[in-house]
Amino acid sequence: MRIFGVGHAIMDLFVESNGDVLSKLNIDAGSMTLISEEESRNLLNFFSPSRFSSGGSVGNTLAALGKFGTAPTFMGVVASDSFGTAYVEDLVSTGVAFQNLSNAEVNGSTGHCIVVVTEDGQRTMFTNLGSSAKFSDNFDLDEVLGEVGSEEKLVYLEGYLLDSPSGDRTISKVLASDRSDLKVALTLSDFFLVDRHRKRIWEIIRSGRISLLFANEAEILGLCNVESSEVAGKQVSQFVAEVVVTLGERGSIVVAGGELSMTTTEASVVVDTTGAGDLFAAGYLYGKYLGRDLASCCRFGNVCAGEIISHFGARLERDVVSVLV
Numbered sequence: 001m002r003i004f005g006v007g008h009a010i011m012d013l014f015v016e017s018n019g020d021v022l023s024k025l026n027i028d029a030g031s032m033t034l035i036s037e038e039e040s041r042n043l044l045n046f047f048s049p050s051r052f053s054s055g056g057s058v059g060n061t062l063a064a065l066g067k068f069g070t071a072p073t074f075m076g077v078v079a080s081d082s083f084g085t086a087y088v089e090d091l092v093s094t095g096v097a098f099q100n101l102s103n104a105e106v107n108g109s110t111g112h113c114i115v116v117v118t119e120d121g122q123r124t125m126f127t128n129l130g131s132s133a134k135f136s137d138n139f140d141l142d143e144v145l146g147e148v149g150s151e152e153k154l155v156y157l158e159g160y161l162l163d164s165p166s167g168d169r170t171i172s173k174v175l176a177s178d179r180s181d182l183k184v185a186l187t188l189s190d191f192f193l194v195d196r197h198r199k200r201i202w203e204i205i206r207s208g209r210i211s212l213l214f215a216n217e218a219e220i221l222g223l224c225n226v227e228s229s230e231v232a233g234k235q236v237s238q239f240v241a242e243v244v245v246t247l248g249e250r251g252s253i254v255v256a257g258g259e260l261s262m263t264t265t266e267a268s269v270v271v272d273t274t275g276a277g278d279l280f281a282a283g284y285l286y287g288k289y290l291g292r293d294l295a296s297c298c299r300f301g302n303v304c305a306g307e308i309i310s311h312f313g314a315r316l317e318r319d320v321v322s323v324l325v
Helices: 019-024 037-046 057-067 082-092 141-145 159-163 165-176 191-206 217-224 229-236 276-290 294-308
Strands: 002-006 010-016 032-034 051-055 073-076 097-100 112-117 123-128 153-158 182-187 210-216 242-246 252-256 259-263
Touching (some): 002 057, 010 082, 037 123, 051 057, 051 082, 057 082, 057 276, 082 097, 153 165, 159 165, 159 191, 165 191, 182 276, 191 210, 210 276, 217 229, 229 242, 229 259, 242 276, 252 294, 276 294
Parallel strands (some): 002 073, 002 153, 010 112, 032 123, 073 097, 153 182, 182 210, 210 242
Antiparallel strands (some): 010 051, 242 252, 252 259
């Protein structure tokens, strides 16, 4: 299986702070807020980032998959600036190929996210999409994916794409493909995004084109407006072959073929939750890449998520492949 990802190319700028600061800014802890370039400059004058990393939801997932040796391809857009150059170099260093989905040189600033990590390990994000939202309407999906062949291809989409018109159109282009070798996966990305785009997300789900959907408990409950993850998972599974819901320290559930299964996880010390869902997806997709069963895929996801929350940042710091296989 060849894995491709489409997402916002976002340079992550990490800040260590405390909850009082978020209260003063009247920001909900754990949220993702879209900000303008002016607001970004003001926040960067207020905060002092301690580290930088190529990120974005799909970027984080593919960086781990690259380290696992799967040779994935990231499809996104960066500007012709220092952040853009650094983004591509950092991502490529993890074993990921970068495909620019813009037909021309992009001016302005590369997308970036100020990630505020508080003492309880919670991350709150302030995102300026910048050039990352400037997907070309003319890019050739078949040219990126290559010739139709016997090898299965999976395109992994982030829900955050719905926050830009060109991102939504890119989702539509992928869903419209009639390639026999293509499967599509989607992550809901963020509870507040689900609240913003609930109607559109249901349109995408009901299209029947999504084979695999990732969500955390808050996202799936918000999408379905129910109080049980199991009930929500079964609702979505009417249209999606595999529905995967992460439950934090309780593990994860999968609804597939009308059957529900749950996988528990071992407790981890929580230092920073940045990328927990992204790394769960990486572990799960690695299991799919290896052809493992659903329980093993969930176990892989739990291991990767547990490792990533045990330290600062969204990059694996120890070799987990030997643990996974």
